[in-house]
Amino acid sequence: MTLDGGWYLTLAAVLFTIGAVGLLVRRNVLVMFMCVELMLNAVNLTFVTFARMLDDIGGQALVFFVLVVAAAEVVVGLGIIVSIFRRRGGTTADDLHLLKG
């Protein structure tokens, strides 16, 4: 049994929305970070789906790039989060508003 491409796209949209809303409403930096990952993977799912539907390998190839970049980003991001945690003893995003105008 094969599922219609639309289901995959719907799932991707739902995941993306959950990620986006989570990013906006949560205060914990770590959770926000995971939400970003969720959005990235939702997009990856879209790429793969379209690659299958349109029979174009380009979409699948692009996913690898996204994964690589996401991996690098996770390393940097987690490093920053850890160092913030060390300095401040917490990772609430709203405590970090030094750039307030």
Next chain:
Amino acid sequence: MLDVAYLIPALPLAGFVVLVCLGRRAGDPGAGWVATSAIGLAFLSSFIAYVQLLGKDGEARAVVKPIFTWIRAGGFEVEAGLLVDQLSLTMALFVTGVGTLIHLYSIGYMKGDERFPRFFVYLNLFAFSMLVLVLGDSFLLTFLGWEGVGACSYLLVSFWFERNSAASAGKKAFVVNRVGDFGFMLAMFLVFATFGTLDYQGVLSRVDVLTATTATAIALLLFVGACGKSAQLPLFVWLPDAMEGPTPVSALIHAATMVTAGVYLMARVSPILALSEEALTVIAVVGALTAFFAATVACAQNDIKRVLAYSTVSQLGYMFLAVGSGAYVAAVFHMVTHAFFKALLFLGAGSVIHGLHDQQDMKHMGALRRLMPVTAVTFIIGWLAIAGVPPFAGFWSKDDILLAAYDKSPLLWGVGVVTALLTAYYMSRQVFLVFYGGERWRKAPTAGAHAGGGGAAHDAKHADDAGTGGHGAHGDAPHEGPWVMTLPLVVLASLAALGGLLNLPFGESARLEHWLEPVFGEALRHVEASSAHKQALAAAAGGAALVGIAIAYGIFIRGRRTTAFEPPVLQRAWGIDALYSALIEKPGHALSTFAARVVDARVIDGAVNGVASLVRAGGGQLRKVQTGYVRNYALGVAFGATVLLGLVVMRAGA
């Protein structure tokens, strides 16, 4: 041919440049001798040019010597060149001639002044400017010289700028002249708009294309310029104040040369004036009124130089009366004789001031003829010349003018004769007060501490204050100056006595008239009158002079009085200065205060500050966007992305 003409302005210019570079090293009196020889050689060059012109026919004596193309801008082209003709050469001759004598005199007069070399720098620059003025071949070049002499006049009037009065007198001279210059400039615009050129020969040979209205406008605008430079009503106020300058300056600039520039300009444009009877009448009336007005004021002045200053204004009025009557030759004739006798009188006055250690109040002079014989004799000759006693120079030139004025209107002639009487009176008053009567200078207050009538101008920083030995202490007897001061007096006195020979009204002796006739041509009005008629007019003028002298004799010699007929209104020059102060200075001051306190502080500063605070307030509002909360930025990004996506979708759908 006539290349020597280039040397006439070039020599004073060279003297100026040399003195600017080396004046300090040449010092006192070296700088004076450099300047004097520069202008002396210019006189020699003028004389050679004169002899060369004599070798030509009357009509061919106007020669243009080009120098270079000065301005070339589109259709506007001005060639700088020298126009050598009978008129400009006459001017050049007496400017350099009288100028040389006054330069020589200045060596003695300015001796010991700390800025001695600078004085001669200015004098040579002035001589150069004046020669550019008279020899320029276009309105624009004349204007250049016109402004040059104005600048030099400013520099020399306020030469002793440590004194407040001298500094402000210089400014006054400059500002009042600016009013006149404005008229001159407008006239040039009009000339260029009409003829497309500013060249004298190009304009004056085609005056027949002018309409009467344009001719009147040009003539009157030029006359406004002439009024400023030649101190006519209503712009004469700067000249009496200009007496703050050193006395040789008064003699050279404010009596003999610069102030006659206006008359020269009128004579130069005589073909234009000839087209407008209205303009001529205006000029004649203004001239006659100025002559009378200034003569009345001169009667009440106590400062020896101020009397001469008002006298100069009055004599210039005579010249304009002559111009207005179409008697250009008489105007030039009077200009020349006036340069002789007025320079003489000023230099004589300077000699008296020098001898009395800066005493300028005539009420503190008297009986100087025994102590200063050369000055006294020469001054008396100058007095007889200006008073119009035959056979001295002034009689002949004034008689020419009055004859022409009578032809124009007997009323103008009447004003002229009354003025002649007043002239004789105030000059006699001066001579009697200074050289006759009791020795009032012995108990005179210290010079400079005393202010004479009408805000007298004192040469308080006179050269001798520097103490050149011999007359350091005040109170020693008045004395004659060195030979460099007396020699010019003697030469000028001979010229003042014999100057009438230039243009005697007897047939072939009218040399100046024959010489100048080709310049004026049609514009020159010939008076047709019987010789009996002429003699009666001349007798009336001579009689007026004698009556004036007799009145003064009765009051000051017989009556032994020192004060007569000096109402305050005349001492204050009919209150014209006060009137200008009330009409122009006060509102001008109020307007400036308004501009400074209100317009500048509120409007201009307000606009600048308003823009600044607007930006500041806007920035203050905008900074609130930067909350520092990541979620807000993320929302912004999400919103932006949504909008972009929406746009793309709509584009795709359309």
